[in-house]
Amino acid sequence: MSNQSATPLSSPLRDSRVTARVGSWLGGAVLICFLTGLVSHLHQHPISWIPIPPDPAWGFRLTQGLHVASGIATVPLVLVKLFSVYPRLLTWPPVRSVPHALERLSIAVLVGAMLFEIVTGLLNVAELYPWTFFFPRAHYAMAWVLMGSVLLHLAVKAPLIRDALRRRLDDPVDVSGHTEVGGENGDSMPAASREGSLTRRGLLVSTAGAVGAVTVVTVGQTVPSLSGLAVLAPRRPDVGPQGFPVNRTARAARVMVTAADEAWRLVVVGRSPQSLSLPALMSLPQNEVDLPIACVEGWSASVRWSGVRLSRLLELAGLDPSGGVRVHSLEQKGLYRSSRLTHDQAVHPDTLLALTASGEPLALDHGYPARLISPNRPGVLQTKWLGLIEPA
Ligand SMILES: Nc1nc2c(c(=O)[nH]1)N[C@H]1C(S)=C(S)[C@@H](COP(=O)(O)O)O[C@H]1N2
Numbered sequence: 001m002s003n004q005s006a007t008p009l010s011s012p013l014r015d016s017r018v019t020a021r022v023g024s025w026l027g028g029a030v031l032i033c034f035l036t037g038l039v040s041h042l043h044q045h046p047i048s049w050i051p052i053p054p055d056p057a058w059g060f061r062l063t064q065g066l067h068v069a070s071g072i073a074t075v076p077l078v079l080v081k082l083f084s085v086y087p088r089l090l091t092w093p094p095v096r097s098v099p100h101a102l103e104r105l106s107i108a109v110l111v112g113a114m115l116f117e118i119v120t121g122l123l124n125v126a127e128l129y130p131w132t133f134f135f136p137r138a139h140y141a142m143a144w145v146l147m148g149s150v151l152l153h154l155a156v157k158a159p160l161i162r163d164a165l166r167r168r169l170d171d172p173v174d175v176s177g178h179t180e181v182g183g184e185n186g187d188s189m190p191a192a193s194r195e196g197s198l199t200r201r202g203l204l205v206s207t208a209g210a211v212g213a214v215t216v217v218t219v220g221q222t223v224p225s226l227s228g229l230a231v232l233a234p235r236r237p238d239v240g241p242q243g244f245p246v247n248r249t250a251r252a253a254r255v256m257v258t259a260a261d262e263a264w265r266l267v268v269v270g271r272s273p274q275s276l277s278l279p280a281l282m283s284l285p286q287n288e289v290d291l292p293i294a295c296v297e298g299w300s301a302s303v304r305w306s307g308v309r310l311s312r313l314l315e316l317a318g319l320d321p322s323g324g325v326r327v328h329s330l331e332q333k334g335l336y337r338s339s340r341l342t343h344d345q346a347v348h349p350d351t352l353l354a355l356t357a358s359g360e361p362l363a364l365d366h367g368y369p370a371r372l373i374s375p376n377r378p379g380v381l382q383t384k385w386l387g388l389i390e391p392a
């Protein structure tokens with residue numbers, strides 16, 4: 001019997017040494033994805049005793065870039081890991097004992113949660129929402145289910161994983177003590193020496209290559225020097241009015257008329273309330289900053305903005321920012337029509353009421369006549385088409 005006739009289910013690639021190595025990479029990616037996801041959640045659902053500082057300005061750009069990149073990297077890793085174990089997931093009878101049933105249930109939860117996170121995350125990157133639940137809430141809740149089942153899995157499999165990682169990949173004896181059968185007479189042969197078949201090492205190298213490939217074709221959505229390679233990323237960071245993408249257009253936000261109206265005023269609530277026209281705002285001292293728009297969907301772009309420091313407007317209106325500041329859009333509906341700044345964000349010298357981008361008046365789709373731009377905040381909190389500023 002030649003090696004060729006070996007059934008796929010007993011492939012030497014399906015070996016705990018492969019599973020454990022791919023599993024440890026997957027574990028690393030999941031951990032990065034989870035921690036950076038927590039950062040994103042904390043930005044959008046602040047906890048007063050864990051304030052997120054306005055510095056470094058690129059903080060969210062980095063953590064969200066890592067979140068989406070590590071999430072995408074899990075796709076080849078999950079596929080290879082499932083490939084390496086799936087015959088064991090299909091064993092008959094499916095349940096042999098109570099502990100066995102519990103083990104299988106925990107794996108079902110683990111795989112289910114993992115697939116849910118990948119699918120919803122990827123669809124969100126593509127701005128597709130073919131479901132009725134609220135994506136951030138479901139994605140966040142399931143992340144905890146996933147982390148719980150990963151920890152349980154690690155605890156249950158710890159001895160096996162330790163053993164499998166210690167064993168050499170090209171050793172022909174698998175963990176269970178069976179020698180790989182190279183011929184009918186029981187010759188053993190290292191998998192690495194088999195002609196024409198993928199070795200375990202080869203599979204791991206290909207897996208690493210696949211991770212590299214999916215990263216290279218997507219990470220250009222946030223790494224400018226790679227933007228030309230971002231063929232699988234839905235957004236290029238340099239494509240759009242004024243050289244960067246638009247998230248929600250003025251038409252979608254139904255502000256086409258109100259934002260372009262000459263009667264537009266920015267109202268700032270305070271001891272001496274202000275109602276400022278665009279020329280009035282332009283006659284105030286203007287400041288210039290380079291700050292990124294970093295969308296939770298994974299794209300980001302660095303833009304040069306100019307406008308009036310928010311702190312100056314607060315002073316002018318006598319608005320005390322100690323309890324935070326809330327900015328409101330002209331938009332009547334929509335989840336992101338208003339946002340809150342902490343005291344530190346509100347008074348940061350780089351936090352602007354931006355009136356220009358890339359040296360031109362804001363495009364209507366980028367928030368004309370005035371938008372918020374503030375360091376180290378997710379794109380969803382950089383509110384466009386502002387109409388009102390008040391104490392939070
Ligand atoms: N009023 C309002 N502002 C908004 C949004 C919105 O839906 N409504 N979307 C936000 C999101 S999700 C992002 S990523 C940024 C993108 O800004 P841009 O469209 O100018 O690139 O705008 C933010 N500002």
Ligand SMILES: [Mo]
Nearest residue numbers: 295296379380
């Ligand atoms: Mo966004």
